[in-house]
Amino acid sequence: MVAASHNGTGEAPACQPGACRFHVSGYYFGPRPGMDCERPLRWTCDYCRASVARTCSGRRESVCRPCSARYRRAVRAVAVSGMVAERSATGFLYLLTVTAPGERAHRLPGGQLCPCTPPGGVDLAEWNASHSGRWNHLRTNLRRDHEGLQFMRGVEVQTRGALHDHAMIWSPTPLDLVAVRRRAMAAGFGHSVDLAPCAPGSRKAAYYVSKYVTKATDARERVPWAADVVDYATGEVTRERVPGRYRTWSCSKGWGLRMTDVRATARAYAMKKAEQNRQLELDGALVVLGAALGPLLPVADAPT
Ligand SMILES: [Zn+2]
Ligand SMILES: [Zn+2]
Ligand SMILES: [Zn+2]
Numbered sequence: 001m002v003a004a005s006h007n008g009t010g011e012a013p014a015c016q017p018g019a020c021r022f023h024v025s026g027y028y029f030g031p032r033p034g035m036d037c038e039r040p041l042r043w044t045c046d047y048c049r050a051s052v053a054r055t056c057s058g059r060r061e062s063v064c065r066p067c068s069a070r071y072r073r074a075v076r077a078v079a080v081s082g083m084v085a086e087r088s089a090t091g092f093l094y095l096l097t098v099t100a101p102g103e104r105a106h107r108l109p110g111g112q113l114c115p116c117t118p119p120g121g122v123d124l125a126e127w128n129a130s131h132s133g134r135w136n137h138l139r140t141n142l143r144r145d146h147e148g149l150q151f152m153r154g155v156e157v158q159t160r161g162a163l164h165d166h167a168m169i170w171s172p173t174p175l176d177l178v179a180v181r182r183r184a185m186a187a188g189f190g191h192s193v194d195l196a197p198c199a200p201g202s203r204k205a206a207y208y209v210s211k212y213v214t215k216a217t218d219a220r221e222r223v224p225w226a227a228d229v230v231d232y233a234t235g236e237v238t239r240e241r242v243p244g245r246y247r248t249w250s251c252s253k254g255w256g257l258r259m260t261d262v263r264a265t266a267r268a269y270a271m272k273k274a275e276q277n278r279q280l281e282l283d284g285a286l287v288v289l290g291a292a293l294g295p296l297l298p299v300a301d302a303p304t
Contacts, residue, residue: 020045028053036066059217059248060183068214074262075249076210079152081256083103084166084202091148091172093198095205096180098138098161100127101190115192124162124225125241130188131163132246138187145179152251153210156196157219163246166209168198170255213249219243 025044032040037055044051058064059071083093101117105125109115135153143149155168169175181193198205223244228237 009095014044014050015048019047020050021047021136021299022052024209027056030158034072037063038068038071038265054292059213059214062218068291070266071217072210072214074259074266075154076206077211077250077262078255078257078259079154079168079206079210079263080203082150082152082170082251083198083202083206084256089202091170092174093200093205094150094169094171094175095196095198095208095213096165096167096169096175097163097194098135098167098184099158100124100131100164102112103160107208114191116185116189123226124160125226127188128161128163128244128246129226135165135250138184138189141183141187142169142175142180146173148172148177148254150254152249152255154211154213154249155216155246156212157223161222163223163244166205166212168205168209168219184189193243208293216246216248221247 006195013147022043022045024041028040028042032053033036035053035055039056040053041056042051043054052251055070056064056067057071058067064237088130102114102121103121103122105117106114106120113119129131139151139153142151149169149171151167151169153165156164158164175195177195179192181191184193185191192284222245223246225242225244226239227242227245229240229242230237
């Protein structure tokens with residue numbers, strides 16, 4: 001945030017500090033000095049017409065690199081907060097990966113058809129659109145098997161456009177791959193399931209998951225997605241291909257820090273930094289002023 005600049009038309013009196021009611025009124029083209037954002041937004045007060053520049057808070061790297069990096073760091077902080085070493089003293093930490101079914105029917109080592117994929121394969125657009133419901137189903141069953149289980153899940157977009165989940169899991173009771181695979185397939189995921197134990201306090205899984213989260217925010221156009229589209233002229237509803245509408249990550253309530261906690265901490269830190277900078281600038285200005293005025297200042301009352 002930078003200082004408000006009053007429009008100076010004199011039409012409306014300036015608001016009391018903190019009384020402005022801002023709404024987005026446009027973009028600034030290009031970065032603003034002192035602001036780490038590639039396309040800051042202009043917010044204007046409804047009452048006094050004062051305007052301020054604020055970061056765009058974009059999550060997509062293709063839209064704004066610094067803002068998407070900030071978002072990635074915030075997601076990473078949420079991810080890391082659940083993987084703290086103390087947690088392994090009271091339970092088990094895992095990185096679980098579940099995938100969409102294959103594109104073709106395939107056989108198990110015993111020769112019978114694998115139940116994860118129907119004979120004609122899955123329609124990825126339809127499968128992706130049902131993906132969050134499938135995850136909810138899986139998550140509910142895992143929490144039924146392991147009471148108190150907590151997770152943070154990030155979405156990765158595979159090359160074929162299928163959504164893919166990486167979930168960090170903390171559970172008071174150990175998870176078993178065979179049981180988890182059974183649950184995953186019952187929820188409509190493919191048979192390819194990975195369950196890797198995580199070292200206590202390791203940030204690797206958290207970094208891994210948050211890395212894919214920002215990539216997934218930039219991949220909506222290439223994720224096949226089917227949705228009902230209403231033609232408002234005729235009232236006709238058709239199933240059409242639209243850009244992906246998935247959430248790039250989610251976590252359970254007891255995972256660790258929430259995004260609001262991370263944001264509040266970041267804001268407090270930024271304000272402290274800004275205050276320090278202001279103080280530094282002030283000190284700097286006084287030094288320069290002192291040097292400039294030094295020869296002119298009377299020295300009579302200097303201690304002897
Ligand atoms: Zn105002
Ligand atoms: Zn930005
Ligand atoms: Zn299979």
